[in-house]
Amino acid sequence: MTTPPFPAWLAKNPRLDRDAAFGREQQFVINPNGVPELALELGECPAHRVTPLYRLPALAERLGVGEVRVKDESQRFGFGAFKALGGVLAVGNVLSSAVGDATHSSPSFASLLKREHLDVTANHVFTTASSGNHGRSVAAGAKLFGNRCVIFLPKFTSADKEAAIRARGAEVIRIDGDYDTAVAECRKQAAANGWTIISDTSWEGYDAIPRSVMRGYSVLVEEIVQQWPDAPTHVFVQAGVGGLAAAVIGYLWAVLPQRPVSIVVEPASADCWFQSNRAGKPALASGNADTVMGGLACREISPVTWPIIGEAADWFMTIEEDGVLPARRLFAHPLDGDPAVTSGPSGCAGLAGLTRVCTEATAFEALGLDRNARVLLINSEGDLGEPLSD
Numbered sequence: 001m002t003t004p005p006f007p008a009w010l011a012k013n014p015r016l017d018r019d020a021a022f023g024r025e026q027q028f029v030i031n032p033n034g035v036p037e038l039a040l041e042l043g044e045c046p047a048h049r050v051t052p053l054y055r056l057p058a059l060a061e062r063l064g065v066g067e068v069r070v071k072d073e074s075q076r077f078g079f080g081a082f083k084a085l086g087g088v089l090a091v092g093n094v095l096s097s098a099v100g101d102a103t104h105s106s107p108s109f110a111s112l113l114k115r116e117h118l119d120v121t122a123n124h125v126f127t128t129a130s131s132g133n134h135g136r137s138v139a140a141g142a143k144l145f146g147n148r149c150v151i152f153l154p155k156f157t158s159a160d161k162e163a164a165i166r167a168r169g170a171e172v173i174r175i176d177g178d179y180d181t182a183v184a185e186c187r188k189q190a191a192a193n194g195w196t197i198i199s200d201t202s203w204e205g206y207d208a209i210p211r212s213v214m215r216g217y218s219v220l221v222e223e224i225v226q227q228w229p230d231a232p233t234h235v236f237v238q239a240g241v242g243g244l245a246a247a248v249i250g251y252l253w254a255v256l257p258q259r260p261v262s263i264v265v266e267p268a269s270a271d272c273w274f275q276s277n278r279a280g281k282p283a284l285a286s287g288n289a290d291t292v293m294g295g296l297a298c299r300e301i302s303p304v305t306w307p308i309i310g311e312a313a314d315w316f317m318t319i320e321e322d323g324v325l326p327a328r329r330l331f332a333h334p335l336d337g338d339p340a341v342t343s344g345p346s347g348c349a350g351l352a353g354l355t356r357v358c359t360e361a362t363a364f365e366a367l368g369l370d371r372n373a374r375v376l377l378i379n380s381e382g383d384l385g386e387p388l389s390d
């Protein structure tokens, strides 16, 4: 038997062509045009701050790479997750188009916030299925614009996350099943009641709203581009359905002269991207998505993201459940002089991926990591409802 060149939890993208240009198919998924302006517009919102991109030099030294930087989305909007950028914006976009269609004008966000078009907007009811963070963002958007909102939660979502959604005025329907079961129930009830689904995942015939959610995520990537003029050489990005990964990989590909090597990180039981990479097309996860990493607990990818992740992510890897706590602790109690970062189980998954690779020489080499590597991580959530006990 021949030894594989790298461990079984790591797989290369066989379709990869690093010389491929960011083409129309990719631009359909992540359109970089107007994102810097959107980021500037957000800056005018009093509650908004650009989230920090911390340097972790002691960790980089320990891991044998040149630099590690982490974009800390636990500080996004006082909301605690990057998801704040997606759902809120997508709700606003739906209302803006509805007003545009009705009045042949393009209303500003400010006028929607002032509820100047209630005759058109008031009847919209928004809904989504969520493991927690996305639902909170959609609820926040609906509240902001004065609309009713119904969120479908799987069984595993924490009571604190449910409370945070209810606190934003949304109704919550608990499903006795996993995330994908919640998606199915949400679609059924939305169709029966005429509600608008603000989903972060796409399906046949439904991709405009997930694309608008990802456009919101692109704002955090634009911030990174501004914060890091040298740009990363590697990015470890965690994936559930792939919306975050598509925004990160796609936006950096679109705007940088050379895109970084990207590594998509998933829980072993929710490895839908790992399996899709192997199959060469969207495929189900090999496990039942029973993971503490609730935001990543997906059995199916968002198919609209395939032209970016499926075609252009360099590597796919999985992490085990027992990698989560050490990664959270490493963020919370950092090495000498590094800043402390508050993360949740899904937030630290990129770091868990990086440390796994760094403990396996074949993987470290295969990814081209060395003392010149500049590694980007995204702490995609804080510890809402899941505080670290030590």
Ligand SMILES: Cc1ncc(COP(=O)(O)O)c(C=O)c1O
Pocket: 081, 083, 131, 133, 134, 200, 238, 239, 240, 241, 242, 243, 244, 245, 294, 295, 296, 346, 347, 380, 381
């Ligand atoms: C904290 C956190 N990180 C990462 C993800 C993964 O995002 P996506 O499903 O877009 O891949 C999620 C999704 O809910 C999340 O909540």
